[in-house]
Amino acid sequence: MNILDVLSAPTYDNTVEGIEFHSYKPYVTSFNRNDEIRIPINQQDLYVLPSASTLYLEGTIIVSKKDSKDKASSVNFTNNALLYLFQDIRYELNGVEIDKIKNAGVTTTMKSLISMNESESKVSNAWGWNIEGTKNINGGDFSASIPLCNIMGFAEDFKKVVINSKHELILLRSNTNLNAVKLNTGEIVEDVQINKIIWRVPHVKVSDKEKIHLLKLLEKDRPLQMIFRNWDLYEYPALPKTTKHTWSIKTSSQIEKPRYVIIGLQTNRKNNGSSDMSQFDHCHIRDVRVYLNSTYFPYENLNASFANNKIALIYEQYARFQQSYYGRRSEPLLSEKQFKDLAPLFIVDCSRQADNLKSGPVVDVRVEIESELDIPDQTSAYCLILNDCIIEYKPLSNIVRKIS
Structure with a gap:
């Protein structure tokens, strides 16, 4: 003006x-x-x-x-x-x-x-x-x-x-x-x-x-193009009882590379009416690392400890999401205590990627999970991947195709 x-x-x-x-x-x-x-x-x-x-x-x-x-x-x-x-x-x-x-x-x-x-x-x-x-x-x-x-x-x-x-x-x-x-x-x-x-x-x-x-x-x-980010969920029904596990998620195209990966764990909640399915469990997870081919995120280990309340870096990842994803000031819904008790989600920002990652035809996505204690029995893991997606449609001939 x-x-x-x-x-x-x-x-x-x-x-x-x-x-x-x-x-x-x-x-x-x-x-x-x-x-x-x-x-x-x-x-x-x-x-x-x-x-x-x-x-x-x-x-x-x-x-x-x-x-x-x-x-x-x-x-x-x-x-x-x-x-x-x-x-x-x-x-x-x-x-x-x-x-x-x-x-x-x-x-x-x-x-x-x-x-x-x-x-x-x-x-x-x-x-x-x-x-x-x-x-x-x-x-x-x-x-x-x-x-x-x-x-x-x-x-x-x-x-x-x-x-x-x-x-x-x-x-x-x-x-x-x-x-x-x-x-x-x-x-x-x-x-x-x-x-x-x-x-x-x-x-x-x-x-x-x-x-x-x-x-x-x-x-x-x-x-005409429709550009958006889709929400792609993957489930590991029963994690093995171990302190370190690697989960191969999927192979994606260059267009649909993951931009954000969110990991959540639940112990004996699915199809169990006495437990709240909308809440998640920390299962004493110490580190979560996402690999896109040979490139990994985050660069440094988190070294978290839920038993000793050392979760500042995990909560910081959560609190920064809105600013990174929406480009607005972050106003996280959960306090640090609510985050720990109700929804300890591990958010990995992969939105900035190196040129060598962009050169290959496909991207292999895998997640490495490390915990302080053995992961409990009946623990399911969920991986929500936020991908780029481009759809093109012609309004007269009604042709629709996905660009990949």
Whole structure:
């Protein structure tokens, strides 16, 4: 702004005349365990804004006393409980998969724990986000509107409209309901009844001038790029009882090189109603190192000790994530004590990489985990990798391809 330009007139942005939310429902009405739920948008002459869309859920989690079969008057939900009811969630454009998350509850919990600040966490209470869990006193009845940007990297990063395309959101129900609740002694989960699933998507109404501009783009069938970071989760179901273990994660392309790697461990939490699936265990981990081919991150060892409360470097990695990933001032959601007790996640920043790493055709990703004590029995490891992803689509011919 020029402070001396006293004759400047006010300017207004009239390119968008309105944004209206439209509700889209699935083909099926059965939302039981292992069911696949498809929600399509078949009309193509639309300007839709997936990043601002939400997933609306209504239903009841029925918990009863094991002996008397009486229904419990209150239900203890885990943090982010409703997304633990789904195994996979994926987004398709013109029949081609754009983005997908596996193990939706774990993926979104890990990503939200490192991404949210306190005010965002409070707003997210409306859809069941609470790091301490939620006590439902309505007999297990729930309703929630979960922003798609809290579910998928595509919706978080790609903030533009998508033109003249068919969209489909596909949800796969989990094979168990136990991970959504924390049961008291003598309680069992009778059933989870999801009564309603709606995908609420904004339609953008544009001015005539802007509509002509977009129609010209459509006629030329010019390829349009969607650039985002996807959230790729890998699970090691049972770590060996040892103090040092190397885990070969995957082989990736140059485009989809890992930018951030987040490691979390859980001991006897999965499919165990008496434990909170949304929390993680430190398992006395001393060091975590990520290898991309022969290059490793971080450069120096952490030498942490949870027993002696020497976790400053691990917490520092966590606290710096928001500044590095979003380019904003870091406002970590968890205090150091909460981090240690509820979510000791190991965050490795691989976003800056040497030229010699970029020269090869593929990148082998592996993680080296070292602990002070033997890793306990029934300990699972989760590795969330945040990758670069580029999708290109042609709005007239409806050709979609991933650039790799």
